[in-house]
Amino acid sequence: MQIIRFGYWYANRExxxxxxxxxxxxxxxGISNFGLNHLLISxxxxxxxxxxxxxxxxELDNETNITLPFIHEHCSSCLKCIKICPVGALSEDGTIxxxxxxDYMFNAFGGLRCGMCIKICPL
Structure with missing residues (x-):
């Protein structure tokens, strides 16, 4: 596996x-669940x-029985992150x-995140 470093971010290039x-x-x-923007929603x-x-x-205590829905319940009626995404990378079915x-982050911002989906989120 080829690992590439983008700023603080390590990932498989493909x-x-x-x-x-x-x-x-x-x-x-049980700390948090996800938004449609694939970010944690605390x-x-x-x-x-x-x-x-x-x-x-x-050895750690693993008796946490917290069950959260995978996608935050507010997201399906909001959709602001999907509408504001400058490259249309987000979709209503939760895929990204x-x-x-x-490509947008690394070409337009030199590896920094654009942050529009974070900024627009009302949660």
Whole structure:
């Protein structure tokens, strides 16, 4: 697998996915669920969060029984992130065209995120 570094972002060049998804780990831990923009939606901060993780082999309590819907319930009636996306990378069915998004970020912004889907989100 060829790994490429874009700023702080590490991903496989073809799939534009990293080996570990901190966002999916946060979802499975019951911390947050997703928006249609593929960002975590927290109760306190909406999509304006950044996650980090520490990988460990320490024994941890894993008795969390929090079940959240995968997509935040507000998203299906809002759709603002889909409408504002400058390259049409987001869709109502929850899919994202990672290549459109990445091409825009790396060609128009030199690897920085455009952030329109975060800015418009009312959560």
């Amino acid at each position: 799939t534009l996915k990293a080996s570990v998804s901190i966002k999916h780990a946060a979802y499975h831990a 109760k306190e901060y909406g999509p304006k969060v950044r996650m980090t993780a520490i990988l460990t082999d320490a 065209n990672r290549h459109k998004c990445a």
